[in-house]
Amino acid sequence: MENIDFVNIYREYRTKVIDIAETVLHDRNEAEDVCQDVFEILYNMGETADFSDDVKLNKLITRMSFNKALDYYKRAFRKYEYVDSDELMAVAELKVQSGGNVDEIILALETEGYLKTIFHRLREKKRIDYEIYVSVTLYDIPSRLVAEHYHITENNVNNKVMRTRRWLAREYKKIFG
Structure with a gap:
């Protein structure tokens, strides 16, 4: 691919890449980083790819x-996913000092552990449903984009989210009655 061709592709698709990334990330700066990475990959594809079909x-x-x-969103999410036990105890201690009930704090910590177990079970049993549910509910990715990504209809995405919510509710009731 000639440099002039790449410049034309960049000019034509730059805004689209940033818009998609910003929809997922809700951060303009990170969206521009994604744009840079995407076009770097395209440039490195060079002659191995056919860019003539629009x-x-x-x-x-x-x-x-x-x-x-x-990928960017998951990387940012993983950064905060695990909490050091010392930090967790410090937060619990602060709640106790501020008048929080110790039993309530312990119950909240146990509930969090059970919820992680339920989500882990969902991820193992229904991987695609888990990914769709997390994409739509946690990452706030529009169901239209998720549908395009998984090559299914938007209605199918919404049904999977609804069924997953029901499954999670049943699992939660099994534990907490």
Whole structure:
């Protein structure tokens, strides 16, 4: 691919990549980082890819943008997913000092552990449903984009989210009655 061709592709699709990434990440700066990564990958593909078909190129860039934005979001999410037990105890101690009931704090910590177990079970049994549920509810990704990503209809995505909520509620009731 000639440099002039790449510049034209960049000018044509830059805004689209940033819009997709910003929809997923809700952060303009990170969306621009995603844009840079996507176009770096495209540039490195060089002669190995055929960029002459606009429809295929559009789909490729859309898919790459969505996936790269998800990677960024997951990386940011993982940064805060695990809490050091010392920090957890410090928070619990602060709540106790501020008048919180110790039994309530212990119950809250136990509930959090059970909820992690339920989500782990969901992830193992129904991986796609888990990913769709997390994408729509936790990451606030529009169901239309999730549907495109998984090659299903938007209605199917909404049904999977609804069924997953019901499954989670049943599992929660099994534990807490």
